[in-house]
Amino acid sequence: MNTGSGDRTGVAGGACSGTPWRDPKQQPFIEVRSLTKRFGDFTAVNNIDLHIYRGELFTILGGSGCGKSTLLRMLAGFEEPSEGRILIDGLDITDMPPYERPVNMMFQSYAVFPHMTVEQNIAYGLKKEKLPRDTVRQRVKEMLELVQLPELARRKPQQLSGGQQQRVALARALIKRPKVLLLDEPLAALDKKLREQTQFELMNLQDQLGITFVVVTHDQEEAMTLATRIAVMRAGSFVQIGTPSEVYEFPRNLYVADFFGSINIFDATVISWENQDITVELDGTGTRIQTRHPKTLASGSRCQVGIRPEKVLISKKPPEGAGQTVTRGVVQDLAYYGNRSIYRVRSEAGRVIQVSAQNYQRSAELLLEWDDEVFLSWDSSCSVVMTE
Amino acid sequence: MTVIANPGKRDRLWRTIVISLPYAWLLLFFLAPFAIVFKISFADPLVAQPPFTPFFDWAADSGDRLLATLDNYRFLLEDKLYWVSYLKSIKIAFVSTLLCLLLGFPMAYAIALTPYPWRNFLLLLVILPFWTSFLLRVYAWMIMLGKQGLINNLLVSSGIVDKPLQLLYTDGAVYLGIVYTYVPFMILPLYATLERLDPDVHEVAADLGAHPLQVFRDITLPLARPGIIAGCLLVFIPALGEYVIPALLGGLDSLMIGRTLYDEFFVNRDWPLASAVAVVLLFILILPIMLFQRMQQEVES
Structure with a gap:
């Protein structure tokens, strides 16, 4: 699904220099303070705090009904928060109507005005500012x-x-040079090919203009490629906020781990935790794994260990080297994708482990066949310990 | 293997039949009667059966066989009565249409914004009056507007006025009757148009800096235009020729062209003049329809 996402992370976010979210002295550009939105008994957004920095391409990711669109609509001014404040560049915009906010939004449906030409659509926002006609014409031309x-x-x-409609909607939202551009599922309505192309265009555009983008999406791949940081949202709260590689490689819990690509999960018991070094024992086989985990865990408590399919090496000979977790198994299923193959290996303990292997050798024959006995191994430090 | 002989030809035949049906209908029930009325409008009245002179006099010795005359149209121009009733009709129809629009637009918009089970209920309320006889409803208004009617009784008993007002047999009563009767014809096409509007479009406009009033002016109104035009025509056209409402609710000076037409036919028995009145009325009506069609074409292109 999402192999090699690690090497994409460097692409995005040129407009946002460095990692301001790691610098406590940095002033956030968008500041959301304990924001809550209730619809009757239903809490769509539950007491959220969020800091987004100038020039970021920040992605809010979650399934349908997680509250991501409600959050975006509160930023745009279409929903009134039940509690909490929203500040942009130090200005409290919580009580401002949409037409006064220094933000613009691109809608999922694009909602291009059907009775206006492309030009008139794009010019609309500037005309509301009562700018001289020549200025409007000039800026529309630039935007086109x-x-x-x-x-x-x-x-x-x-x-x-x-x-083309997507571009019109984008141009229309950008022409007022907003401080923040909100994008609701910007690529969802496009077909796959166009989506990939537009994705890079969006990133380049953001790079050129330096406008802070907040993107809402349900597509983890879109989030991965676009974002400087991703906030994974579930049931009105953030589960994890981090760079694409952070949320992929260091998922805080099973939900996040599962949301981004595939992962093999083993139940395990904590043996010891000291200064972020953790030792766990897998159920069934009793295999001990040493890795790192930021939070204190009591000995004997239950946890899960996750390993991404592409981190697992598959071989016919026993692997060499220290610090490895090794297990034996039989190839149960395999799928050949050309650049890589996916194997499902039944281990000695009876678990099915998924392995994604790069096909770095050129061969007309399959290197591994069904029912082949194989060794699976991975660097123990690649294992992720999760508690939820 | 048998090859169907030229299937395109058969399709075309069917298409011709399907298309010609409504044309045949219009020809038979609209154009033919109009041709007859048009013909009569060039005749002279006679006390005979039928009560007008024929178009051609085949028996004439002089060779001057065409009996057609423009006298009726000349008379329409000369007699102020017809001018007055045409203008009065146009005025009443125009003002009523405007009132229907002002009343119907917010109602249609409110219905279009109402969530579903309630929306159907509101639509039902709009068409509910059609389930009772139109004449009965006008009579009901007569009872309510009369000197001893519901409204005057309420006004007097609450002390707002000392003695009953003259409500019935006034222009006001005619406006009331026409607006009451025709407002559903405004609401329904408006609703059909407004219901299809994309709500996102309004939010986009607000997002781009438009105040609620500007959103209405720049987005809602232009997008509702087909509905507005259709609704206005549906009200204006029947209101212009309305006979019953001014006859029952209107005063002596609420003389509309429908009333004049009726009087010429049934009181004066001057069929040719009445026909001329009808023909002119038709041309007054065709004008807004043609305007509407041109506007539609503009929108489409």
């Missing part, structure tokens, strides 16, 4: 070039493709 639509200026939305 930025989103590569100058030849379609006089078209009506009905004559545009989905991708």
Whole structure:
């Protein structure tokens, strides 16, 4: 599903220099303070605190109904928070109506005005600012070039493709040069090919303009590739906030681990924890694994150990080297994808472990066959200990 | 193997039949009667059966066989009565249409924004009056508006006025009757248009800096235009030729063209003149319809 996501993380977030969220002296650009939104008995957003820094491309990720869209709509001003404050660049915007906020939003449906041309759509926000006509024309022209639509200026939305409508919606939201651009599932309505292309365009655009982007999405791959940081949301709260590699490699719990790609999970018992060094024992086999875990865990408490399929090596010969977790098994299933293969190996303890192996050798024959006896091994430090 | 002989030809035949049906209907029940009325409008009245002169006089010796005359139209121009009733009709229809729009738009919008089970209930309320006889409802208004009617009784007993007001047999009563009767014809097409509007479009406009009033002016109103035009035509056209409401609720000076037409036919028995009145009325009505069609074409292109 999501192999090799680790090497994508460097791409995004050029506009946001360094890692401001690690610097306690940095002032957050968007500050959300104990924000809550209730609809009757239902709490959509539950007491959220959030700091987003200038120039970030911040992604809020979660399944449907997790409250991510409600949070975005509160930032835009379409929902009134039940409690809490929202500050942007030091200014409290909680009680401001949408039309006064220094933010603009791109809607999931794009909602291009059907009775206006592309040009008129893009110019709409500037006309509300009562700018001189020449200025408006100039900025519309620039914006059309930025989103590569100058030849379609006089078209009506009905004559545009989905991708073109998305660009119009984007240009329309960007032309007021907002402090923050909110994007609700910006790529969901596009087909796969177009989505990948647009993804990079969005990142380049954000890089050029330096505007802080807040993106809401349910697509973990989209979040991974776009974001400087990802906030994983569930039932109105954040489960984990971190860079794409942090949430992928160091998931705080099973939910996050499972949300991003696949992971093999083993039940285990904590043997010892000291100064972030943890030793756990897997149920059944009694295999002991040493790795690191930031939080104190009492000896004897239950936990889960996760290992990503691409971290597991599969071989016919026993592996060499220290600090490895090794287990034997039989290939039960395999799927060949060209660049890699996925194996499902039944271990001696009767567990099925998924392995994703890069096909670095060129061969017309399969290197491993069904029912082959194999060794599985991984660097123990690659194991993740989770408690939920 | 048998090959169906030219299936395209058969399709075309069916298409011709399907398309020609409504045309045949219009021809038979609209154009033909209109042709007859149009013909009569060029005749002279006669005390005979039928009560007008024929178009051609085949028996004439002089060779001057065409008996058609423009006298009726000339008379329409000369006699102030017809001018007055045409203008009065246009005025009443126009003002009523405007009132229906002002009343119907917020109602249609409210219905379109109401969540579902309630929305159907509200729509039912809009069409509910059609389940009782139109005439009966107008009579009900007569009873309510009369000197001893419900409204005057309430006004007098609550001390707002000393003696009953003249409510019935006034222009006001005619407006009331027409607006009451025709407002559903405004609400329904407006509702159909407003219901289909994408709510996101309004939020986008607000997001881009438009105040609620500007959102209404820039987004809601232009997108509701087809509904507004359809609703206005559905009210204006029947209101212009309305006969019953001004006859029952209106005073002597609420003379609308429908009343004049009725009087010419049934009181004066001057069929040719009445036909001329009807023909002119039709041309007054065709004008807004043609305007509407041109607007539709503009929107589509």
